[in-house]
Amino acid sequence: MRVLFRKSYKQDIRLFRDRTQAFWYLLFLCIALAAPLFLDGYFLDELSFVYIYAIAGLGLMILTGFSGQVSFGQAAFVAIGAYAHTILLSRYGVPWILSLPLAALITGLVGLAIGRICGRMHGLYLAIATLSIAIVTERLIGGGGDFTGGHRGLPVPGIDIFGIAVDQSWKTYLLNLALFVGAILMTRNLLRTRSGRALIAIRDSEVSARSLGTNVAFYKAYAFFLSAVFAGLAGGLLAHAFYYITPETFGMGESIRLLLMIVVGGIGTIHGAIFGAFFIVLLPTVLSWVKVLLPGAIATSGGFDSLAFGLILLGFILFEPDGLYGRWVKIHHYFNVFPMYKRRSFQRQKTFLKTERLK
Amino acid sequence: MTGLSFADAIQLLLVGLSQGCLYSLIAIGLVLVYKATEQVNFAQGEFMMLGAFVGYQFIVLWGLPYWLGALLTLVFMGGFGYGVDALVVRRLTGQPVFTVFILTLALGIALRAVAGIVWGFGNYSLPDPIEGNLALGPVIIGWSSVLAILVTAIVASGLYAFFRYARQGVAMQALSLNQLAAFYMGIPVKRLTSSIWAMSAIFGAIAGLLLGPVTLVSTQMGFVGFKAFAGAIVGGFGSIPGAVLGCLLIGVTEPFFDIMFPTFKGIGAYLIMFLVLLIRPEGLLAQIYAKKV
Structure with missing residues (x-):
């Protein structure tokens, strides 16, 4: 087991914990960059989806995982981003390189407004309020007539950066990868700063955060803003990946899927958003391999995918609430302390209900 | 909104009232669980859907008499709820x-x-519990809707008394x-x-059996549960009279909203x-006034 000596205060907020960690992450980056050399178009597109979902997941992680505000309506922000980007591109002829940040900014401002309103709510109220935002947004876009294309949807123009058309799988892959790495760095940097620590303080206890002088209302709205910016960015990229967007693509089900994604990945960690994105994008592919082995009646029925999804989630919540990343930490710990591993070190304490209501 | 006569308005009001009562029945289930355990059941809409499907199995597929089938459904669902917990x-x-x-989302x-x-x-x-309509002058209301209103009134007041006495x-x-x-006590x-x-x-x-004839039984009918959530929240989550009040408010205003803004149907709630x-x-x-630290 490695012992970490603290030699300076900066050590706690460095980008990487130590050289080994930096080495591994840079190695992963190199593999990801080289992926177009040895993967074909289908897998590159799948990986692009993983990156896009991971960006949206990072946004949701900032909101739900770090600032502790449960959002059931993240798909609404993704939808706003996708529509803003598409409309700016195709109707107003804004160049791609400007249109994407603009779309993210517009989404961020909507998020800020919603955050101002929702910052006063907690728990269930917040969950249902954000859920209704998802439903209302879908309906508003659907009823938006010619401006949003209504329920017929809108075609998405291709990507064009300074005259270079990004039209092949490997090109979009690299573009998505670049933005994905940028999003990770932004989130990591957020956590290393005062505002990131303020968010975590609010998550852990709002009352103590307030009594330590944190401006709770401001930081809650700030979390909504950042999360919406990420979601808007993901929305813009997702629009290109789909080629055609309709309001139904970003309905309530999608919001819940995004939330479940970060839970499966491991809530409250950057890794969690990424693991969750891999899970949610690759699950249908893996299930289609599994289906071949099953008897025909089960495999062909339409509910198999969602049944598997629901049961996997139930399993995670009951047996591994820290998600895939939690499992990885345990495996890592097992090898770190090799013959001395104790199951007890990760056992959950027995808890009983004590009400939080005051009369 | 032109051409909405007084009789039409009363008609819509009654439709909304019975719809609101169905929302209330779902919401009562939610509030019950919340009151006792502070857990929120996002699968309540799916419980309702399952109830409707089980009723469909007994009444339509197996051809049992309606009331026997309904009773069996309630018994089955009671056991199911017990087992889920x-x-x-x-x-x-x-x-x-x-x-x-x-x-509960995953369960749903x-x-x-x-x-x-x-x-x-x-x-x-799914067949109506009681066939036929009740005509009050120009206003027509199905007996099933009357039943829905009655059942909700009985259940709500019964539960209120139950928790009190x-x-x-x-x-x-x-x-x-x-x-x-x-536990120590x-x-x-x-x-x-x-x-x-x-x-x-x-x-x-019960809500599923009453809603089944109105909206048809399908796997998507559970999404009505989210409207019940909205209603329960309007009333202040955790209070049974509040939940009924909120759901009635939502149920009654909903048809008027849908008529006024047909393009944005369904978001009034x-x-x-x-x-x-x-x-x-x-x-x-309100039930929650402040949070403990």
Whole structure:
């Protein structure tokens, strides 16, 4: 087991914990960059989806995982981003390189407004309020007539950066990868700063955060803003990946899927958003391999995918609430302390209900 | 909005009232579980859907008489609710609310898939409990809607009295304050909690049986549950009269909203909820005043 000596205060907020960690992450980056050399178009597109979902997941992680505000309506922000980007591109002829940040900014401002309103709510109220935002947004876009294309949807123009058309799988892959790495760095940097620590303080206890002088209302709205910016960015990229967007693509089900994604990945960690994105994008592919082995009646029925999804989630919540990343930490710990591993070190304490209501 | 005569308005009002009563029945199930365990059941809409499907199995597929089939459905769903708590939800006692949100959401997804695999993903019709209509001058209302209003009134007032006066009801309140203390006082915590889930599933099934003839039985009907959530929140989550009041408010305003803004059909409920939350963030009859540190 490695012992970490603290030699300076900066050590706690460095980008990487130590050289080994930096080495591994840079190695992963190199593999990801080289992926177009040895993967074909289908897998590159799948990986692009993983990156896009991971960006949206990072946004949701900032909101739900770090600032502790449960959002059931993240798909609404993704939808706003996708529509803003598409409309700016195709109707107003804004160049791609400007249109994407603009779309993210517009989404961020909507998020800020919603955050101002929702910052006063907690728990269930917040969950249902954000859920209704998802439903209302879908309906508003659907009823938006010619401006949003209504329920017929809108075609998405291709990507064009300074005259270079990004039209092949490997090109979009690299573009998505670049933005994905940028999003990770932004989130990591957020956590290393005062505002990131303020968010975590609010998550852990709002009352103590307030009594330590944190401006709770401001930081809650700030979390909504950042999360919406990420979601808007993901929305813009997702629009290109789909080629055609309709309001139904970003309905309530999608919001819940995004939330479940970060839970499966491991809530409250950057890794969690990424693991969750891999899970949610690759699950249908893996299930289609599994289906071949099953008897025909089960495999062909339409509910198999969602049944598997629901049961996997139930399993995670009951047996591994820290998600895939939690499992990885345990495996890592097992090898770190090799013959001395104790199951007890990760056992959950027995808890009983004590009400939080005051009369 | 032109051409909406007085009789039409009354008609819409009655339609809204019976719809609101159905929302209330779902919401009562939600509030019951919340009152006793502070867990929020996002699968309540799916409980209702399952109740409707089980009723469809007994009444339509097996051809049992309506009331016998309905009774069997309620018994089955009661057992189902008990089992869900005893086997799954109980493991998460005392965990943060968010964990239970996710658990019940996952349960809802799984239940929808199971119902689809067993009964198919189409739309199925369920017979009305009572055929025929009641005509009051120009206004016509189905006997089933009258029944829905009556059942809701009975259930709501019965539960209110139950929590106020009955020994078991008071025990449930004790349980909702502090489980460990309630256990030390000799309250059978596990059995009582599971019974509450059973009750909530039964109310869900009643709502399903009454809603089935109106909207047709399908795997998607559970999404009505979210409107019940909106209603319960308008009334202040955790209070039964509040939930009924909120759901009636939403049910009554909804048809008028849909007629006024046909393009934005179906979002009236959520807009009303937002309005109420803007003015009173805790709902109309608030239950939570502050949070402990």
